[in-house]
Amino acid sequence: MKLFSTSFDEGAAIPIQYTCDASDFSPALEWEDAPEGTKTYALICDDPDAPAGTWTHWLIYGIPGIAFRLAAKIPAQAEHPSGLRQGLNSWNRIGYGGPCPPSGTHRYFFTLYALDCDLDLAPEARREELEQAMEGHVLASAQTMGTYTR
Numbered sequence: 001m002k003l004f005s006t007s008f009d010e011g012a013a014i015p016i017q018y019t020c021d022a023s024d025f026s027p028a029l030e031w032e033d034a035p036e037g038t039k040t041y042a043l044i045c046d047d048p049d050a051p052a053g054t055w056t057h058w059l060i061y062g063i064p065g066i067a068f069r070l071a072a073k074i075p076a077q078a079e080h081p082s083g084l085r086q087g088l089n090s091w092n093r094i095g096y097g098g099p100c101p102p103s104g105t106h107r108y109f110f111t112l113y114a115l116d117c118d119l120d121l122a123p124e125a126r127r128e129e130l131e132q133a134m135e136g137h138v139l140a141s142a143q144t145m146g147t148y149t150r
Contacts, residue, residue, distance in 0.1 A: 001031060001032070001033050001034050001035065001112070001114060001140040001141070001142040002031060002032050002033055002142055003029060003030075003031045003110065003111075003112045003142035003143060003144045004029070004030055004031070004144050005027050005028060005029050005030070005110070005144055005146065006028045006029075006030060007027035007028045007029075007072055008027060008146045009146075010144050010145065010146075011145060011146070011147070012146060012147070013146065013147050013148060013149070014027065014098075014099055014108060014146035014147065014148045018072075018098050018099070019098040019099045019100060019148055020097070020098050020099065020100035021100070021150060024096070024097065024098045025072055025073045025096075025098070026058065026070070026072060026073060026074045026095070026096035026098075027072055027110075027146075028069065028070065028071055028072040029043070029069060029070045029110060029112070029144070030068060030069040030070075031068055031069070031112055031142060032068065034065075034068075034114045034139075034140065035114055035139040035140045037116055037139060038065045038114040038115065038116070038139055038140075039065045039115060039116055039117050039118055040061070040062055040063055040064060040065050040115050040117070040118045040119065041061075041063035041064075041065070041067065041112055041113060041114055041115065042059075042060065042061035042062075042063065042112075042113045042115060042119065042130060042134060043058065043059070043060045043061070043063065043070070043110060043111065043112050043113070044056065044058070044059055044110075044111050044113075044127065044130070045057040045058035045096070045108060045109065045110045045111075046108070046109055046111075047099070047101070047106050047107065047108050047109075048107065048109070049101070049104070049105075049106040049107055050090075050101070050106065051102060055090045056089050056090045056127045057089055057090070057096065057097050057098065057099070057108065058086075058089060058095065058096040058097065058110075059086060059087030059088070059089065059125065059126075059127060059130050060074070060084060060085070060086050060087070060095075060096075061084070061085055061086075061087070061119055061121060061125070061130060061133075062083050062084045062085045062118060062119065062121075063084050064082060064083060064084070065114075074086075074095065074096060075095070076093065076094050076095030076096065077094065077095070078094050078123035078124050079123045083118075085121070085122070085123040085124075085125075086123060086124075087123070087124060087125040087126060087127065087129075087130055088124055088125070088126055094123075094124060099146075099148035100150075101148060101149070101150055102150075103150070104149065105147050105148070105149040106147065106148055106149075107145055107146075107147055108145065108146050108147070108148065109143055109144075109145050110143065110144050110145070110146075111141055111142070111143045112141060112142050112143070113134055113138050113140075113141045114138070114139045114140045114141070115134060115137045115138060115139065116137050116139050117137050119133045119134065119137070120133065121133045
């Protein structure tokens with residue numbers, strides 16, 4: 001499985017509109033070559049370079065298995081009509097919170113998980129709850145990374 005963004009290139013700087021220094025929009029993501037049997041997807045975006053330890057920027061799950069992309073600017077709603085749900089980021093807010101490093105250049109990893117089921121997980125879950133629910137259900141994963149310096 002392969003994950004990429006049409007909003008930034010792999011390993012390159014994430015444009016300012018996807019950060020806390022501007023509109024804080026979620027970037028567009030696309031994927032291909034998902035394994036057979038994929039029922040849903042989940043996505044975690046995090047920053048392992050944060051001073052307090054890995055900082056979770058986005059949890060989104062219940063993405064339908066027929067999907068192959070997430071459009072940019074996903075609203076910060078706990079639940080969407082399509083069935084996708086969003087969890088709480090490290091700011092304790094629903095949805096995407098873009099790069100906002102206190103200093104230096106940080107790396108932001110977007111990891112997509114292909115799952116063999118629809119997770120029995122309510123909206124507004126925390127990262128630990130999502131990871132526990134995914135355990136034993138991950139068919140494949142893919143990752144892309146962007147950087148940001150303030």
